[in-house]
Amino acid sequence: MFGYMGKILRVNLTNEKVNEEQLNEDIARKFIGGRGLGAKILFDELKLSIDPLGPENKLVIATGVVTGIPFPGNSCHSVMAKSPLTGIWGEAHVKGFFGPELKHAGYDAITIEGKAKAPVYLWIHNGEAEIKDAGHLRGRLTRETQKLIRKDVKDETAQVGCIGPAGEKLVRTANVMFGFNHFAGRTGMGAVMGSKNLKAIAVRGTSKVRYSHEGKLADFLLARLNEKEALKGPYWPSGLYETGSIADLSYWQETGRLPTMNFRKCLFPQYEVISGETLAESGNVVRHNTCPYCYVACNRAVEIRYPYEVDPEYATPEYESVAALSSLCMVDNLAAVMKAIELCNKYGIDTISTGVTIAFAMECYQNGLITMKDSEGLDLTWGNHKSLVQLVEKIARREGIGDLLAEGVKRASEKIGGGAEEFAMHVKGLELPMHEVRGMKGHGLAYATSNRGACHLQVETDDMFEEYLCPEIGIDEKAFPRKCRDKLYAGQEKVKLNKIIGDLFALFDSLVVCKWTVYPCGGTKITTLNEIIAAATGWNVTIDELMKTGERIFNLCRAFNVREGMTRKDDTLPKRFTEPLPEGPYKGEAFPEKVLEKMLDYYYELRGWSKETGIPTRKKLEELELRYVADELKGFGILLT
Amino acid sequence: MHRLIVCNPEKCLGCNICEFVCSAVKEECLDSSHSRIHVVNFEPIGSVALPCVFCKKPACVTACPRKALYQNEKAVIQVDEKKCNGCGWCIRACEFGAITMHPLKKTVMVCDLCDGEPECVEACPFEGALTWVTRKEVAPKFRRGIIINFFQEPIGKSKRSG
Numbered sequence: 108m109f110g111y112m113g114k115i116l117r118v119n120l121t122n123e124k125v126n127e128e129q130l131n132e133d134i135a136r137k138f139i140g141g142r143g144l145g146a147k148i149l150f151d152e153l154k155l156s157i158d159p160l161g162p163e164n165k166l167v168i169a170t171g172v173v174t175g176i177p178f179p180g181n182s183c184h185s186v187m188a189k190s191p192l193t194g195i196w197g198e199a200h201v202k203g204f205f206g207p208e209l210k211h212a213g214y215d216a217i218t219i220e221g222k223a224k225a226p227v228y229l230w231i232h233n234g235e236a237e238i239k240d241a242g243h244l245r246g247r248l249t250r251e252t253q254k255l256i257r258k259d260v261k262d263e264t265a266q267v268g269c270i271g272p273a274g275e276k277l278v279r280t281a282n283v284m285f286g287f288n289h290f291a292g293r294t295g296m297g298a299v300m301g302s303k304n305l306k307a308i309a310v311r312g313t314s315k316v317r318y319s320h321e322g323k324l325a326d327f328l329l330a331r332l333n334e335k336e337a338l339k340g341p342y343w344p345s346g347l348y349e350t351g352s353i354a355d356l357s358y359w360q361e362t363g364r365l366p367t368m369n370f371r372k373c374l375f376p377q378y379e380v381i382s383g384e385t386l387a388e389s390g391n392v393v394r395h396n397t398c399p400y401c402y403v404a405c406n407r408a409v410e411i412r413y414p415y416e417v418d419p420e421y422a423t424p425e426y427e428s429v430a431a432l433s434s435l436c437m438v439d440n441l442a443a444v445m446k447a448i449e450l451c452n453k454y455g456i457d458t459i460s461t462g463v464t465i466a467f468a469m470e471c472y473q474n475g476l477i478t479m480k481d482s483e484g485l486d487l488t489w490g491n492h493k494s495l496v497q498l499v500e501k502i503a504r505r506e507g508i509g510d511l512l513a514e515g516v517k518r519a520s521e522k523i524g525g526g527a528e529e530f531a532m533h534v535k536g537l538e539l540p541m542h543e544v545r546g547m548k549g550h551g552l553a554y555a556t557s558n559r560g561a562c563h564l565q566v567e568t569d570d571m572f573e574e575y576l577c578p579e580i581g582i583d584e585k586a587f588p589r590k591c592r593d594k595l596y597a598g599q600e601k602v603k604l605n606k607i608i609g610d611l612f613a614l615f616d617s618l619v620v621c622k623w624t625v626y627p628c629g630g631t632k633i634t635t636l637n638e639i640i641a642a643a644t645g646w647n648v649t650i651d652e653l654m655k656t657g658e659r660i661f662n663l664c665r666a667f668n669v670r671e672g673m674t675r676k677d678d679t680l681p682k683r684f685t686e687p688l689p690e691g692p693y694k695g696e697a698f699p700e701k702v703l704e705k706m707l708d709y710y711y712e713l714r715g716w717s718k719e720t721g722i723p724t725r726k727k728l729e730e731l732e733l734r735y736v737a738d739e740l741k742g743f744g745i746l747l748t
Numbered sequence: 749m750h751r752l753i754v755c756n757p758e759k760c761l762g763c764n765i766c767e768f769v770c771s772a773v774k775e776e777c778l779d780s781s782h783s784r785i786h787v788v789n790f791e792p793i794g795s796v797a798l799p800c801v802f803c804k805k806p807a808c809v810t811a812c813p814r815k816a817l818y819q820n821e822k823a824v825i826q827v828d829e830k831k832c833n834g835c836g837w838c839i840r841a842c843e844f845g846a847i848t849m850h851p852l853k854k855t856v857m858v859c860d861l862c863d864g865e866p867e868c869v870e871a872c873p874f875e876g877a878l879t880w881v882t883r884k885e886v887a888p889k890f891r892r893g894i895i896i897n898f899f900q901e902p903i904g905k906s907k908r909s910g
């Protein structure tokens with residue numbers, strides 16, 4: 108099979124068995140890889156309502172068809188499991204050197220099940236896999252672990268994905284660190300690894316992926332390098348190299364949509380202290396980091412000596428991380444924010460979830476639900492940067508109040524009670540990312556319906572699409588007039604756009620490509636991707652087929668959630684968004700429940716799901732060649748109309 | 749004056765694009781083992797791309813027992829593929845790891861500067877990472893870089909190792 112290695116590695120840690128399985132070409136074409144392949148494996152093989160932190164859960168690490176093809180953005184892989192944070196479909200997509208290396212090591216995907224008796228790590232090299240003892244790595248920080256493993260396996264070029272102490276302690280927001288600067292952050296994949304006593308996965312390989320038309324792929328790369336500017340799409344953030352994605356921070360502030368004070372406000376007066384421009388000019392950026400085949404180098408390492416000592420090996424700030432740990436908690440101290448990011452990466456916890464959790468704790472403190480006694484002397488007033496840094500460490504180590512907060516905002520708020528639920532900003536248990544939905548209505552629908560909970564990367568319709576059209580996939584001026592693409596528009600066209608982009612992004616996550624480099628963010632158009640897939644695999648694919656594949660994958664993830672008991676009543680937004688915005692250009696804008704319900708009605712109708720329950724209908728599933736999914740759901744007594 | 753490809757490790761970020769461009773241009777494939785330039789990543793210190801350095805007295809030429817290698821007037825090492833039997837003495841002799849075995853042909857290959865317009869330098873996305881300079885320009889350039897690093901940049905911006 109061209110474009111794939113054609114093998115899946117099956118690891119069972121309980122009986123220490125390692126098997127290989129052939130990847131069927133039919134499945135590869137239907138589910139592509141990445142999210143699609145993971146959804147297929149997890150839907151087929153996981154039993155109903157298992158404990159996400161138990162040995163029955165499976166961790167899938169999957170590459171896609173374009174992973175490893177030298178072209179900017181083609182270096183991603185996906186990490187998937189049933190999420191311990193949300194109890195439903197969990198996934199995270201990672202860039203960097205690990206994915207291509209895994210493919211060169213001979214496998215398209217790895218699945219890990221069972222639980223090892225003592226800490227172990229997995230060493231995969233050129234088609235061989237070994238389970239090795241990791242007793243000496245217990246409690247080690249992320250980067251330390253990677254360095255020690257490289258020494259252990261005597262290969263300085265091995266790529267390592269590992270968890271930090273937080274993952275070992277089963278912090279539900281724990282992440283997995285791949286390579287030196289990339290994280291599978293969301294939905295607590297690190298806790299799944301920790302629950303299996305799997306400290307790390309190291310890969311190294313030199314096998315070659317066979318492509319159908321390799322010369323054509325070489326031409327694509329050379330053509331792109333001759334026209335480097337073409338990688339910049341209409342929504343490309345200015346200065347992704349100079350300022351990183353933190354450049355966005357000023358944009359959100361100017362347009363009055365910077366989440367502040369746990370989403371109570373939308374303007375952060377001291378935003379300049381933490382903006383990307385300030386950071387770039389401060390001289391604290393010591394290095395740029397890049398992914399293979401990509402010339403953007405959006406990742407930067409920051410070193411600060413005073414007042415906090417920040418290690419550039421860990422501090423790699425991004426918009427979401429910075430906003431979650433600064434404006435959301437009202438912290439206006441750059442060094443403290445960088446220190447908090449450093450600690451998150453050191454111990455291996457998700458920066459977004461941690462930021463939202465700390466903001467939640469601060470609001471509880473303000474309202475007397477958490478007292479000085481609960482927090483063991485930590486003064487959790489808004490903007491207290493000393494507490495921010497200490498609290499991150501406490502959460503990562505599950506010490507004191509950190510033990511409670513390490514469960515994520517949903518569980519923490521339920522335990523605290525007394526109205527704390529209102530301060531918990533989450534959808535389906537996943538903490539909100541840093542986009543204010545009252546000023547971008549399409550995002551509201553995206554948060555409510557996204558398969559992994561509140562997520563800004565599964566559907567993105569506002570801002571990005573105001574000036575942008577994509578006739579190849581049916582987004583043209585006729586179907587979507589300019590006024591319907593406005594941020595504040597919440598009518599049927601917006602819902603339609605949401606569906607198309609949902610399918611498109613499901614495809615991107617399965618290929619797996621970096622969303623900075625593909626339209627509408629970047630300049631790689633879907634037509635180019637189509638040609639790359641065709642040249643790599645030799646399949647005669649069309650854009651229609653690819654979009655249909657995207658829809659199939661989206662529906663399969665939804666079916667996974669439906670099986671776990673998710674219905675329409677779970678597609679909600681936090682109550683706070685029904686209150687109007689207090690300030691800024693969008694003052695007075697709210698996201699009333701009525702609007703969401705109306706959007707949902709039309710959304711389910713468009714998706715071909717039941718309007719009452721939000722469950723995919725048999726007709727829809729059969730249309731997407733997912734008959735066995737419909738049968739499976741029926742077997743569980745879930746009504747399919 | 750002969751010119752050579754020089755990589756500045758301060759600027760090189762290790763994206764590997766030069767390797768793939770080299771294999772694409774020279775062998776019409778996308779495989780770094782077919783490349784004549786090699787990127788070495790020392791995470792987290794940095795990375796550097798290493799092509800042939802065009803020695804005045806090339807050890808590879810001296811080492812070849814079959815006289816398959818010779819240096820032309822532009823200082824480029826030429827490989828006579830008919831004479832080369834892939835014994836690998838030149839690979840061991842080269843102190844820079846610049847000459848490598850072609851994985852399929854089993855003869856050695858080395859940078860030929862693309863007839864005076866090196867494609868890797870053209871393609872390198874990070875300004876100043878790969879440059880094509882004369883031997884006389886190299887030293888002052890690097891000296892200048894070091895001075896700038898010492899005096900003009902804020903302390904925090906200097907490399908950690910320095």
